[in-house]
Amino acid sequence: MSSPEYIIARKTIKAKILKLSEEEEELLRQEYENFQRYLRGEKTVPLYAATKQQADRFLRRINGKLKEMEYPLMLRNDTYSIRIERSPYILKIPIHGVWGGIRVPIKTHEPITGNMRLREAKVIRRGNEWFVHICVEKKVEERIPKNILAIDMGIRWIATTVNSSNPIPKFYGKELRRVKGHFFYLRRSLALKKAYGAIKKIGDRERRIVNDILHKISREIVNEALKTDAMIALGDLKGIRKSDKGNRFNRKLNGFPYYKLSKLIEYKARWLGIKVIKVNERNTSKLCHRCGSKGIRKGSLFECQSCNYTCNADYNGAVNIMKRAIRYMRMAGAGLTQPITR
Numbered sequence: 001m002s003s004p005e006y007i008i009a010r011k012t013i014k015a016k017i018l019k020l021s022e023e024e025e026e027l028l029r030q031e032y033e034n035f036q037r038y039l040r041g042e043k044t045v046p047l048y049a050a051t052k053q054q055a056d057r058f059l060r061r062i063n064g065k066l067k068e069m070e071y072p073l074m075l076r077n078d079t080y081s082i083r084i085e086r087s088p089y090i091l092k093i094p095i096h097g098v099w100g101g102i103r104v105p106i107k108t109h110e111p112i113t114g115n116m117r118l119r120e121a122k123v124i125r126r127g128n129e130w131f132v133h134i135c136v137e138k139k140v141e142e143r144i145p146k147n148i149l150a151i152d153m154g155i156r157w158i159a160t161t162v163n164s165s166n167p168i169p170k171f172y173g174k175e176l177r178r179v180k181g182h183f184f185y186l187r188r189s190l191a192l193k194k195a196y197g198a199i200k201k202i203g204d205r206e207r208r209i210v211n212d213i214l215h216k217i218s219r220e221i222v223n224e225a226l227k228t229d230a231m232i233a234l235g236d237l238k239g240i241r242k243s244d245k246g247n248r249f250n251r252k253l254n255g256f257p258y259y260k261l262s263k264l265i266e267y268k269a270r271w272l273g274i275k276v277i278k279v280n281e282r283n284t285s286k287l288c289h290r291c292g293s294k295g296i297r298k299g300s301l302f303e304c305q306s307c308n309y310t311c312n313a314d315y316n317g318a319v320n321i322m323k324r325a326i327r328y329m330r331m332a333g334a335g336l337t338q339p340i341t342r
């Protein structure tokens, strides 16, 4: 037996700034707006020195390609602090020329605990309100898996899962498909009326609703992994944009938030110490999971002419991902129980 391994898990905790005096508001607004100007090339603007460094790092990361938008004020982890002894928490924000910065009360959507370490924080302005996204990390003991929960991502079902302890697959994404369809229709009718302002507005609403759905799906998947002592196997998503089925198909595919869902599952799982691996997803939708021959897809069905096996195509993909993950884990010496498939 190997000794327990520890992983570093990260997540973002969202918070709202509850109260700002007029003076604090003015200082924060200046720092925030100077941060915008600094990003756009005004390097001599007054801005907290370490925050300038954060801006430079960010510019390097995006290769200087800025979008037409306001960016959050990025605070380096050693320049801000949060007092968590009492509620509300008190956040110290560094401000250029103000010794000790400003201290403001914040309300987080979940508690910050002593075992978390603060990473970068981002101050965001939305209308007249200010928010902070605080990136935190903690050390977690990795659970030893007995089973594998494999996830296949597709168009009909954004996620199809199979668990090596249970032969019945689960399909996720009905609600997502409905929401996407609804907004697609709405956008088209607004475009006919040339109501472009309204299109932008419903775009934001759609994103929020889709995000909620993705959070829900990822939570359910990670909870199942927890309950069944399973690790999670995800496809690496490498093939997903390079489909050769034509533009129409690709447009539809790229509108789906695979990457986002994959990230949500990963961070939620890691936070609970659940192991996540990525497996090469190449041909997992084309090969028969029973005999390994190339089969064909007919609508939502997969058909194998070699062994005359027919099943749901997404299920077939998920089992292939599970089998690859099992091979990979056996090579790494893990003691997994024998999988049950249909």
Ligand SMILES: [Zn+2]
Pocket (backbone or CB within 6 Å): 288, 289, 290, 291, 292, 293, 304, 305, 306, 307, 308, 309
């Ligand atoms: Zn077959």
